[in-house]
Structure formats: structure tokens, C-alpha cells
Amino acid sequence: MSEKLPISALLQKRRSQIQAQWLEQLATASSSKSGVVAREDVRRQADDFLKVFNQAVDSGHVADLNGAAWADVRHFLEELSRQRVLAGFAADETAAFIFSLKRPLFDALRQESLSDPQRFAEDAWGVTMLLDQLGLYTVKTAQRAREEVINRQQQELLELSTPVVKLWDGILALPMIGTLDSARTQIVMESLLQKIVDTESQIAILDITGVPTVDTLVAQHLLKTVTALRLMGAECIISGVRPQIAQTIVHLGVDLQGVTTKASLADALALAMKRIGFAVTRQ
């Protein structure tokens, strides 16, 4: 139904009262997080929210929170969630921003409908429904924002744990540590291949000393990296091959496609130097 909620009139009449009471609520709402966000910032956010909230309610479309009328409110809540997550808030703590608006609105409503308890009950229900929906939306966006942050951190961790090292002019080494899954392999390939282009290297040594197990999937990921390197004109040497891995590779029937394997990184380096035409002599 598309009629103006009393909230519209309420905000017009008692905006400052509602806002003041809301800020009070927010200050006490999540005591563990009070002080994390500066008071001035909270005041500003409350102000901004009431602005877009007011506009949305004025439009009259309160039935559909996914509609265009509520776009600005949704964006505000998404941005709020993002900021709160970065500040360390849990999803429910972020949603407290919305839920603490209930009391001030109820109080204002009550004052406006002193003579009409029936009216108050209906309007209060409308307010509850609306704020519950907004609160739930906030919880959802906060959870998603948290997931995004975690994903990004995982990504960064992955990148940090697969550093590409230049061993010599034309020789890169990639010590792979930990499990090789598809996400890891993607990152490995991207950073390694780009480094090959940047340094114009000819040989990449993939050291798998730190890879605990090699099963079919891991072997596949390794082979993908090897193939991608070859397509770009670089050679590949796999080092750190332990006896168990050698057995696994043969048992699995994995075809290493002519890639040379060496037991140690040192052996791989010696071979790589020879391949690009360097001879090392002791003084």
C-alpha cells in the first residue's frame, strides 16, 4: 500500500527530538563498542541516515525495500556496514544502529497519539515492521561485508605466502608453501607469469618442498602452472621432490610432460644456470 506513513509527519514534527534520543540510545547500545566510532562520526551518520530515511518514507513506497525509492537507504546501510566491519563490529552490533531507532520513534508516536490508542497500535506496528526489515537488511549487508573482508585478507595472505623470488638474471624461484588449491594456483600463476614478463626471465623453479601432499588435484594444478609457463616461452624446473611425491606421481600416472625435477632447490639452480649459459667457477 502506497500511503504516507505517519513516520513522515513524525519526522517533520519531531526530528530533533527523535535524533537526540536516538544518539543517546546509540551511545549505550553496544557498550563494548562505544567509543570505537567517534561521537562526532555517529552523529553525522545518524543525521545522514535520517535524511535518506526521510526521503524514502516521504515517497510513500514502504512496501518494497528493494525498490528505487529505498536505493539511497540501501546504499547508506551498505556503506555503514562496510565501515563498521572494518572497525571490528559484528553483524548484530552494526544492526543496532537501526534497531535503536525504534524506541525514539515509538516515544514520538506515543506523544502524537495520546488520545488514540488504537491509532498508536497500528502505527507502532508499521514502524516495527519497517525497522525490522531495515535491521535485517543491515545484518545481511554486514555479514556480506565481513565475508568480503575475510576473503580479501585470505587473498592477501595467499599472495604473501607465495612470493616470487629472482634468483639470478633470468631465473625466478617460487617456493610453494602449504596446500595447492585452485584459488592458490590462480594467484601463483598470475603473479609468477607477470614476474616473468617484468623480469624477462627464462626459467622458473617451482619448489614444492613445503607442499605436504601431492594428489591428482595438486598435480593438475602444478601442471597448469607448467603449461602456462611454457605457453609464454619460459622453462620450468620442479624442485623439492621428496621420495613419497615421486611415488605418488608415478602411481597416479601423472605425465610431467618433460619437466625436469630436482630433489633440491640448489640442484635446480645449478641446472638453471647451466641452461641459460652460465658457468660457476670457484675463485
Added chain:
Amino acid sequence: MAIVSSAGELPLKNQNDIVLGRQAVRRLALEQGFSLVDQTKLVTAASELARNAVIYGGGGELKWEMLVDGARRGVRLVFEDHGPGIPDIEKAMTDGWTSGNGLGLGLTGARRLVNEFELQTTVGVGTRVTIIRWK
């Protein structure tokens, strides 16, 4: 629930349309903020499927949609043709690198490059392939 933030349609009638289609998909992926690698994967998948529609399907359309699902952004592409359809899907979907018309490779290859892949085909009526790649 994913929301369509914008949509459009392109013809796939000839070789030139395949090129135009690729360029359009590249722009869409760029706009959605895809990484360079993800852009390339989507454009390559689109190229395979557009080619199938034109060469094997006798021509058709590409319908595109930009998707927003909460914080996630994606691109949905639907390749539709009114050609002969695919009689043996399983055979078509097994890697056939050396197969003459390369149809098999196009489908399986495209599938590996995207997050969601759906194939609908009816012999004598046509084929519709829907793919989605998320950022």
C-alpha cells in the same frame, strides 16, 4: 536474489558480430570491475559461444545482463540460436580438440571459464547457452 542493473541485446549473424560481441563483453566485464584475467576468461568464453551460435547455429542473438547480488557483481550472457540443436549433448561436451568443427571444445572450454553454465537445446529448434561470471 540477483538484481539486473542493466541489460541489452546484440545480433550474432556473422563473423563481424562475433568480433563486436567480444568487444561488448569486454566492456561489460570492465565496467563490473573484473580483474584482467577474469575479463579475459569471460571474453574468451563469449567468443567460443558466439562462434558456435553463428557457425553451427546459423545465427542468433546475445542477450547480456549486468547483475548485482548484494555486494557481488556479475555478468550474465545468453547465447541463443535457432539452428539444428545438439543431438548428443554428452558427446558435444567431451573435450574434442581434434574434432573437425571444434564445437565440443567451445562448450567445455567455455564452461571451465565461467562460474555458472547452463545448456538448453532441442533438435530442430535451437540452442541456448547461459553463462554467468561473478567478480
Added chain:
Amino acid sequence: MDRIPILRMGDFLLVTLQVDMHDQLALRLQDDLTNMIHAKGAKGVLIDISALEMVDSFMGRMIADISGMARILDARTVLVGMQPPVAITLVELGLSLPGVETALNVERGVQLLNRALA
């Protein structure tokens, strides 16, 4: 009628793929290339794809075909300049282009050919 230019570098031929190729252009290139290999007695062909932001199965097949044809005409083909996103995508596609030699860039490609023909 447009065609892809083929440059001569001593005993070798250099083809730079830049344009979004369609079937006709590809076939014309194969034609021109094989003719030129024969006419100039070329011993090597360098295919430079550093400007290509995408290589699909059609392109992959075309490159493999050129390599095959050149080999029959006693010339070696080297594919140079593949961009990382393209390499990653090709691998995911399942195209490994076996039998096609590769090098990082034209310079390395020439070195490779010289070594092979020495």
C-alpha cells in the same frame, strides 16, 4: 581486401597478429604465409601475439595449423609474446598448443630459431 602483413627478417618471417581476426582473414594469412615460406625459402616463422588480449580455440587452432604447415615446408614456428591473462585462460580452456614452440618475445624467438638452425 585486407590481409595481415608478413615481414621478412633475414631467413625468418615475422607475423604480428593484432586485429580481431575472422575466418577469412585467418585463411588468407595461412595462404600468404605458406606461399612466402616457399618463395623466400624461409627457415623460421615468428608469430607475435603480444598485442592479442584474447586467444580462443579458433585462434589456437589457426596457430597450430600454421605451425604444422610451416613444419611440412621445413620451417620452424615460434609463438612469441603471449600475455599472462591469455596464457592462464588458454590453460583453463584446455589448450596447451603442443608442438608449437614459444618464446617470451621476438628477440628471444630469433635467438631460439638461430640456435635450432645452427
